[in-house]
Amino acid sequence: MVSQRRRTPRVWARPTRALMDEPFQLEVACLPPHCPVTLRSTLYSEGNDLWEAFSHYVSDETGRVNVSKDESLGGLYIGREPMGLLWSLRLAVGGRQNIRLRKKNIQTPLVVDISLFDGHNTDNFNTQTALAMTTMERWYMAPGVRRIEVRENGVVGTLFIPPGPGPFPALLDVWGLAGFMEHRAALLASRGYACLALAYINHPELQLGSGMGISYFQESWKLLQSVPQVSADRLGLLGSCFGAAILILMASELPDISPRCLVAINSPSGFFKPGEGKYLEKMKKLLPEPKLDANGHLITKDAILAVGIDLERSLQAGGIQCPTLLIVGEDDQNVPSIESAQRLEAQMRAVGKGHLVTKLSYPEAGHLIEPPYHPVLRCSTFIYPDQPVTMLWGGVGKSHAAAQEDSWRRILEFLDKHL
Template sequence: PRRRAVSVAVTPAAGLADERVETRVAGLGPGQPVTLRAVAADERGCLFQSCAHYRADSRGELHLGTDASHGGDYTGVEPMGLFWSLAPAGMERPYQRLVPRSTGTPMKVEMLVHQGHSQSSAIPGPVVAKAEVERWFTAPGVRRIRLKEGGVRGSLFLPPGDGPFPGVIDMYGDEGGLIEFRSSLLATRGFAALSLPYFDFEDLPKVMKEFKLEYFEEAARFLQRHPKVKGPGIGVIGTGKGAELALSMITFLPEVVAAVSISGCSSNTVADLHYGEMTLPGLRFDMNKVSVSDAGVFDTFEALDDPTNPANSPSTIPIEKAEGHFLLVVGEDDRMWKSSLYAELAIGRLRQHGKENFELLSYPGAGHRIDPPSTPFCQVAMDRVLGVPVLGGGESKAHAHAQEHSWGKIQEFLHLHLG
């Protein structure tokens, strides 16, 4: 009898980027070896791909939720492995991140089934089936409002409906500009989320030289007073430099009652932070302490001034003054800087003042930038400030699991403290 055609089904074919999909292949021969490959392009047309080796079961079927990959970019049972292991294709510039620049259009991923087992660098075997899947970063009815009020810039994402909704300010790190995809996902999950840039965007300062906390205070007051935002307090989530700014905001601004710090430092870094008459000087990076690998990858792990050195105590953020609650999220293999140590220092400082207003999520094997689920893992990324590839650390599978676990915990924490 003629063999039936091979088919691959990905469900849902269009869904939210922070949700899992189910991938099934049917119509293969019993035990047939195949390579599954995912291909996506970013807004600039740069191609990203991933691959994994599977064998069909006795019925000629495959289910990525229960069947293990035996090779390729990951091994084991990883239903979302093809998504989080997407990396620049061979002919592209390496060290690029696949992050959506616009949240209104989906990321399209093509899923291909190839005959035989082939590595991502090799030419794959013939395609026997393919399907396309759309990953959306916003849900129908979520509104995006570009801010031009007063001095505050960025985008406010509002969930559908009358609200009021818990309000959250969302900030990224030293890459600057406006990064919206986490805010639009938070709005999809029921938060009024303000994606807040703080340099290198529109009329904001071009570089991180010095910051005034008054800018962040104006953003906090704007969000807190918004008719769609439920009070009395708001939350802040930040990654890297944004995490450290979140710690300063909850410390000095009464509007902020919950702070999520992802891979943050417990001291102010790089740029001095002013608030009224007060200044927290920024710890500096010592470029002599940066090591460079044979491949030209920079490792900045040892380069930041030591926050435990008494001479650097003026830079310490006095988080014990905060009335609100902290969620500290760290990857234990962060190579950008010592975020595990910084979380320990923060917790030590709170405990020293008799405070237990914190939770710690510490992930073995995870690197620096812990993003929403299935965000492709990027161990080394081009640094916009330095213009060179910098090691973020981490191992892909552990990092992917940290992203999935922390995303649920972050939402729980924000709901608990913002209502």
């Protein structure tokens, strides 16, 4: 009689090295049939904070689990979610909380470990022995992308240039009042666009810590046009939150700025007209005392709506001449992005330019619409303007994750068409 040995369970991911916006395949094999297991993902941020996610599966009759096809029965998400072990990552209990996952060294990957455990577990993973494990690298920079720090004519930022001689279409990438980030620009360069990630607020190398004025952005545009690897007549604008409002102002009111296209993510442009810096101070002075929810989280959307639209103060977008893509999270608790987008659409229609506007509106998506598979974060610490608060951004798990994935695909299609 031939004895049968129990096979050692295996877990593997394909590819093990990929860009952050690329999906992966995750499979488990060599389990007993109909065996309950837990898959757990972990990564350490550059601040050494542990992020984790876990989900429950049951192997099929052949002893296999395919995360791309099988449904999670529990854990941090349920249903068929091929990338759930990334977007559901959260800060581990016992460590710091309410912190955004921000990749500062963009030239190194996020290293994600995937571990397999017996049974359906929810905690105490450190006291258990994993049945199997695999490791993935998630990159924001593709091989050959060049990262160049920019310190010229007062402009501070980072330029990412795709592999090859160019000339490339290019983008000016501006975030909100939370400050300077490079990861989106690096991903865009990995997709073929030269991209200048621009610092303009709360940066140690800028003289005005509370925000640079509009002339600074004009200078940034000229600098990007002058880069030898950039096709100067194929430039676009892409921004989030207050950064998007600044870019809308540039496209609408500055005659020397002629973008080929504009992408605005959750902009408050219908309520604020960016001026010459001191953005946070002006906002705090303008708004009534913002309210806190039951958890002590700051909600600024309702305070902005309570002020109402003042035509002298709000941005007039009718001067925009280029195709414009508006990304709206309907659960945005930070700014009235729905109302702002509606106002911009109305202004464009009033001057016969309604055909230039495309709006993508996502139910249960919050303010922080990142590139895909980035952890969904409903609230985090924010400096407003000189004291830390816990800001409520909004967004509901799977819905917000789906919005990030779909909007990124649509942004890339929009840029491909117009740049």
